Amino acid sequence: MKEIQAPVYANIEINISRAKSSAVSAAHGITPAEFAAIEERVLAAHKILQQERKEGKYGFYDLYKDKETLADVKKAAAHFSSFGYENLVVLGIGGSALGITALQTALNPPYFNTLSKKRRKGAPRLFVMDNIDPDTFRAMLRLCPPKKTLFNVISKSGETAETMSQLMIVVALLEKAVGTKAMKDHLVVTTSPTGKGAPKSLLHPVAKNYKLTSFSIPLNVGGRFSVFSPVGMFPAAMMGMDVDAMMAGCAAMDTLCSRASLMENPAYLRAAIQYLMDVNKGKTMSVMMPYADALRDIADWYRQLWAESLGKQKDLDGNDVFTGQTPIKALGATDQHSQVQLYREGPKDKIFNILEVRRFNTSLRIPDTLSSIKELDYLRNKSMNKLMAAELRGTMDALKASHRPVVRIILPRLNAYTVAQVLYLLEVETAMAGRLYHVNTFNQPGVEEGKKIARRLMGGEA
C-alpha cells in the first residue's frame, strides 16, 4: 500500500533557522560550535538505538511494518462497522487515550459528535473516556445506550484502576442490556498478548469468558509509544481514518529518521536542539504551539511523550539528576491573546515548536461588507487563511525580535499521511532525547507511589 499511496503525498518539513544563534543570538540560539560538539554524541546514541531496535528492545519503530496486525484491525473494524453503531467508546487513560484523541481531532471534521451520521460518513460518534469523573461518565452512559454502542477497553496490564472501574460499570450494563452472549458484539479488548512468556493481564479472562475480539499490544511497546499499534489503529479504523496512509507516512519518516546524521535526520536534529536549549540555554520549557485547531491534541499527546519519557529522578547510572524539560501545549492564533505576552516578555526559559499547515482544507473569504468602516479595509476581500498565516508570521517574527527560539514543523496538508509522520518523528526524537539526557526513556517509576496510596485508600493491598 505504501507503494501506491506514498507518491500522492508530500512529506512534512522541519525548519530550524529561527533556533540558530544567527537568528536569536548565541545566548538563546544554537551555535555552529554547539552543533559540532553534539554531533558525536548523537551518532553514538544512534548506534545504540539502532542496535537496541534490532534486538527488539523497542517495538514502536516497526509497528508500521506489521501488516498482519493491520489486516486484523481493518477486518475487525469492517465487521463492527457493519453493525452501524451510533457510538464508539474507548475506555483508556494516558497512552491508551491520547493517540486516538490526537488522530480524531486531526483527521475527522470539527464538531464531529454533533454531525449527522451522513456527514460522519457512517462512522460512529467517538467518546474517549480518559478520566473517572462521575458526572462525565454518567453523561456518556446516557448518550451511549449499550445496544447502540461498541466499547473498546484498552489497558496493557488490565490493572489500570481508572479503566477497570469504567469497564466494570460497562460490563454490568451490557449484561443487562444485551446479555452475555451478545457481549462480543459490543466489547473489544486491547491488552498484552497471551502465550508463552507474556505477562498476565486482567483483561485476558474477560476476553476469554465473553469470547471477545482481542488485540495485542506488543510487549516491547509502551503506552505512550503505542499509537500505531491496535491501541490507536483499531479505533482509527472504526472512525473511518486511512490507516494505510498512516503506515505509509511512518515508513517514509522511518527512512528519514534512520539516517546516521545530525543535520539530515529531522528527529535527531530536533532532539539535539531541544536538549541543548534546556541544558545550555536554560530553556526548561518546550512549548508546542500548533497553528491549526486540528493539531491541538497532537500537542497534548506530545506532552505525555516528552514528560513521562524524560522527567526522571535517576540517570542511567543511578545518579540523582531530577531532569526533564516541561512540555507545554498552546494553540495559535488563539493563545496570542493569552500566552504570547509572557512568551515574548517573560523569562527566557522556553523554546517554541510551531506546527503549521501550509494549506487548510477550506478556504474562507472575508467578504466586502461593513464597507463604511475604512479601518477594516485591510481584511476586506482577503481570506481567513491569509490572516492565519499573517498572524503566525507576525508571532514568529515578534518572538525572534525578543530572541526567543522557534523550531517549525510544516505539514503541506492535513491528512493521515502527514499526521502520522509528525507522530513518528516525535517518537524517534524522544528516543534520541532520552539518550542525550542519559535517562531511561521507557519507564515511569514516579507514578507508582500515588497508585499504591490510592489503592490502599480503596481498601486494597498496596
Place this chain on the structure above:
Amino acid sequence: MKEIQAPVYANIEINISRAKSSAVSAAHGITPAEFAAIEERVLAAHKILQQERKEGKYGFYDLYKDKETLADVKKAAAHFSSFGYENLVVLGIGGSALGITALQTALNPPYFNTLSKKRRKGAPRLFVMDNIDPDTFRAMLRLCPPKKTLFNVISKSGETAETMSQLMIVVALLEKAVGTKAMKDHLVVTTSPTGKGAPKSLLHPVAKNYKLTSFSIPLNVGGRFSVFSPVGMFPAAMMGMDVDAMMAGCAAMDTLCSRASLMENPAYLRAAIQYLMDVNKGKTMSVMMPYADALRDIADWYRQLWAESLGKQKDLDGNDVFTGQTPIKALGATDQHSQVQLYREGPKDKIFNILEVRRFNTSLRIPDTLSSIKELDYLRNKSMNKLMAAELRGTMDALKASHRPVVRIILPRLNAYTVAQVLYLLEVETAMAGRLYHVNTFNQPGVEEGKKIARRLMGGEA
C-alpha cells in the same frame, strides 16, 4: 438576590498546609519567617490596591455590584431566548472567549452540544469561536444556519483582527439570510461604551447601523478581568446559568478578599505563596490541576490571567526584569498518566494548585461484576467518586513525599456560586501578585509587535 440565595451555598475553602516548609522542607515550602517577612509588603500593597479600587482604576472588583447592567443582561437574554434559537455563537478571542468557556464547561452538563434541546433545558448550543482556523469556522457555519442562530460579537476596541474577520463573514451571511432589518434579532454587540470620553470602537457603527442590542465593557475593566461584565454574563444568561448566584458568590468572596491580612485573606495568601515559590524557591511554573472535568477550562482561563498579567519585561520603575511565572493547565486524574512522572521526579521547578470538588453531582457505583477476578475486589461495590478522591489523595501524598508543594482550592459543590468564587478569588490574587512582582498587572505591551507585523502582511498600515 444575594440575601436570598447566599445562605443555601457554602463557600470555597483554601488549604495551604502542603505548601509549608513543615510539609515539604524549607527548600521547597514557605517558612514562618518568609510569611512574616512578606506580610508588610502585602499589607502595603493592599492599601494601594484599595486606594486604586476606590479611585475607579480597576473595575473588575465591583462588576458584581452593577445591578442595572445585570438586569439589562437578564432582560436581553430573556428576549433572545424567546426566539428559541438552536445556537449561540460567541465571536471573541482571549478574554472575550475564555470566561464564558470556563463557565459553560463548569456549569452546564458534559457533552452539552450533543444533547437534545429538552436535555439542554431549552438553552441553545454554544460555539465559542476563539480562533481563525478556516476549517473550524466553516464547520461552525454549517452547523449554525443564520436563521437559527444568535451571534454575540465581543471586542472592546472592535479592532481585533480575528474577531472582526469572523464578524464580516457572519454579517454578510446574515444580510443574505435574514436581511438588514432582522439583523438585530441575530446579532448582539459587546464593546466599549459610547459617550463622552469613551474611546471609539469599530463596533459602534455596526451596532448603530443595524440597531443592535449592545452591551458595554467598562473602560476600567480589561479583557482578562471581564468575565463578570456582560462579556461573560450575557452568554451565561443565554445558556441558562444562574447569574444571580454568581454575583452572590463574588460578593461573598469580595468580603474575604478585602481583608487587610495576609493569613486571613485567601487571595493575598495564595498570591504571596505563588510569588515566594517563584522568587525564593525557583518554582518558575504554576500548575493548575483540577480534579473534575467541569473545572478544566477554569485552568485555561487562569492561564491567560496569570500569564498576561505577570509576564512582563519592565517593572513599574522601567527596569528590565523579564518576569512572570508560567501557568500550566493539567487535569486529574487523567494527567497522572501523563504529567505526574515529570511532576514528581523532574526538576523541582513547580508549584501545584489543585482544584477539588468535595461532592460531584452524580454518584456512580462500581458494580459487583467480573467477580472471578479477585484483583478487582478493591474496586467492587465502591464508587467512582471514591476512586477519584483516592487518586487525588494518592497524588498529593506522593507529591509531598517528593517535596513538591501543593495549594488546594476546595469547592463544596459545583455550582454558579462556588465557580464564581473561584474566578473572583483568582482575579484578586492576580492583582496582588502584580503588586508583589512590582509590574503593571493590567497591560500587555508584548502583543503589539506581532499584531503590527500581521497587519502589515495583510496589506494594512502597521
